[in-house]
Amino acid sequence: MAVTLAEVAAHAGVSPATVSRVLNGGYPVAGGTRTRVEQAIEDLGYIANGPARALAAATSDLIGVLVHDVADSFFGILAGSLQSALAPGGQGGARRLAVVCNTEGAPAAELDYLALLEGQRAGGVVLTGGAVEDPEHTRALAARLARIAATGAPVVLCGRPPLPLPAGLPVATVMFDDRGGAFRLTEHLLTLGHRHIAYVAGPPGLSTTRERLAGHRDALREHDPELPAHCAGLTVHAGFERSAGYDATRELLRRGAPFTAVAAANDTVATGVAAALREAGLRIPEDVSVAGFDDLPVCVDTAPTLTTVRVPLREAGVLAAQLVTGRRALPPGGITTLPAELTVRASTAPPPATARAATRLPAATEGGRP
CATH class of the missing domain: 1.10.260.40 (lambda repressor-like DNA-binding domains)
Known part of the structure; x- marks a missing residue:
């Protein structure tokens, strides 16, 4: 009733x-x-929309796609691929209208957009990007998604972990192997001979940050049980923007502990890392190796080209579109994990025979920003 x-x-x-x-x-x-x-x-x-309640089993051709930041290449590629796949030519499927909702990573905005999509009888919902790991928000999000899915509208969690939802609902999870990808990246740096590895992690309290940092620490621990503690002081949490990478690297330089490599939370952050190192007079990779994550198009245009981990964003967008429209059946257990592959380019190399990583910022650059 x-x-x-x-x-x-x-x-x-x-x-x-x-x-x-x-x-x-x-x-x-x-x-x-x-x-x-x-x-x-x-x-x-x-539900404010009375007809939507009366016609609970009916849904529209609207597909809601929630992203953290549509201007971020990670989300732009994912959402663009998903939108294109919603009406593939020659497959005879009904056309769907993708509505991209920019949450700016705010939990409250995520819930608000879902409420609006529920009121509009959305035919499906795709949530992309890392999940905020807050128990209260997780419960509220699960309750709202359960109501949407109970109407028959499929829900796809893309790039985030599954939620505690009742069995039998049309809910699928498409995950990236962030932990495995980060492990392989740090393993690559260790194989090159690096032991002083700085890590610019993403914001705390986010599933993506936790998984990638865990993979980094797993690789350190497997190589030498003492390495995680040795490198702990070289880890800085920051945002996912270029400026965050720049500021985090300046902070690492201020701390004075030497490092010969920097692994960044994503490729955008890595470009900021590289800018701060160059400003400090350090060469890449001769003095400090730099690596990113995601394999965005910018990686092949940087100088030197950026070693990174390829996340299959376009493939994930197509898969999410197929799942949210019912063109592909839910996998066993509802979860699909896509691989994250190491892509080695010119920005990483063995450390110099005499590591000369800077221990402080040159006086001329104090307070500066490129």
């Missing part, structure tokens, strides 16, 4: 008019009151 606006109002302890104002937006509602109403909507599973 449909949940009514009056029931939401009673649950929140406010008037129906207040609930309506919260739903419609554009009207001033006190922060605490708005929070109570939104929580009541979440608890009761209220």
Whole structure:
């Protein structure tokens, strides 16, 4: 039976008019009151679009695609591939409208977009990128996705771990082997002879960051049980932007501990790492090797070309499109893990016979930025 606006109002302890104002937006509602109403909507599973509730089994041709940042090449490639695959020529499938929702990595925005897609009776939802590892958000996200999937609309988690959802729902997970890829990258640096390996990790509390950092530490530990502790002071958490790589590398240089290689959270971060090293008078790879992750198109245009780990973004986009439209059956267990392959280029080499990695920033560059 449909949940009514009056029931939401009673649950929140406010008037129906207040609930309506919260739903419609554009009207001033006190922060605490708005929070109570939104929580009541979440608890009761209220959908503002009445016809959507009445036609719960019906869905539209709209496919919602949630990305952290559409301007980021990682998400742009993934979303573009997915969108193209939603209406492949010559396959006779119905055309689908992909609506890309830019969350900026904010958990609240993720939930808000899902609520809007639920109200629009979306025919499917694809969530891309690393998951925020917060138990409260995970529970709220799982509840919202379970409601969407219960209408028959497929849900695909792409590039993130599975969620605790009831069995039998049309939910698929497409994962990247981030841990294995990071292991192979660090193993490559160790094989070259590097022992002082700096690591510019992504933001803490994100599944992608955890997996890639774990793979890096696994490789260090397998080579020498003492290496993870030895390199711990050479690990810096930063964002996924170029400027984050630049700032993190300057911080490493300020700390003064020598390093002969830097593994970056992604390729964009690696370009910032390279800029900071060049500014400090260090050559790549003669003095310091640099490596990234993802294998974005920019990798073959950097000087030198960037050693990285190839994540199959285009393949993942096609697979997600097939799963969210039902063109491909759910795999056993609902999970597909795509490989992440080491791609060696010119930015990594054996460390110099006498490691001359800088221990501080030259005075001329203090406070500077390229």
